[in-house]
Amino acid sequence: MKPPARLMTGPAVLADGARSRLEAAAVERHPRGLLAVDRLAFRVELGLLVFIVVTLPWEFTKLWFPTPLLEVSRLGTLAALGILTVHALNGTLRVPRTRLLLAIGAVVGLHVVSFALTRTTNGLRDTAAIAVYACLAIFVAHVVADRRRVLTVVTALGMAALIVALIVVAQEVGNFYLWQAEGNAILGRRNATFGDPNVASRFLAIALVACLALLAAPSTPRHLRIGTLIVAAVVAIADVLTLSRVGWVLAALVVAVWVPLARSRRWLGTGLAVVVVSFSVYLAAAPSTLQRAQAATADAIARTGIGEPGEEVEPPAVTPPDLRHPPPGCRFSPRCGFAMPVCSEVVPPEVRYDDGVRVACHLFPPGVDGAVRVSTEPPP
């Protein structure tokens, strides 16, 4: 039977109430119109993805669960995996982007080969995590089936970044922490909703990508572009306050990658200028920012036991281990100044403290000072 005329062109399908290609495909499956259950499913899936994106930076919620493997956004990820499985079983999974699948397969394959060669201590757990994130990427590809949904998800990422950046600024003004990590209070490093300021800085760099993409897209509404410029400025200032020099370099790379497109896209050029000026002016204006960033690196070195803050550090006179044939027991035992006989025989169990800090070292055994065992490796 010849399908109704309204199904033969995109705009006609839109007139039928379907607002995306994904919904249009469902209309095709049900020629009398989009079923209410389909509409609900589309909205639930998009809503779930927005929830995952918005809660992605809420790393401090690890402290709410009995295992550090869980946090709020990961609950959403588990729900997404369930939906993905149902679609795969029903044959309704829509992942048309072959190149995306190839990229995901390459990342997973690289990790599996790396694990097979190195057999790292938490390799199995890390491999499982990579597999889960690969499935999440497929879920994203399934849900963001058209520009409208891409815009929705990228806007959600921008909102999440704005919240993180505002918390960073509030931390600087009010000098408080949601998740106190060692050394942060002394050096004044701001971590927002993350444990490690370096991770916060990396998230802000990803947020910059989202902001610049929104500014570069021709279909972004004007009011959203103006809002994005404000978010980009706050994100750039927050990035300075993390005192993460790795994060700063990452942000610089993000800006550099977008520069070639800026000549033909005025809003993008404005966005790049806003990011560079906000970052540079705040870096120059904030008292001793550079010195504190330098101190953060010295502090990290000092906590390894090979130097004091401000002290000139000589590299240890040892050869790095062969990653294909790592030493037995603790991987650091041949070059660790605190190594004991047990270190070269037994892999140290990983423990977690109340403040979220995790350690794998025989000097910090489970059951001492509140350390709780979290390692999946066999007990020593």
Ligand code: SF4
């Ligand atoms: S277990 Fe701890 S003390 Fe032993 S070698 Fe490893 S890092 Fe050093």
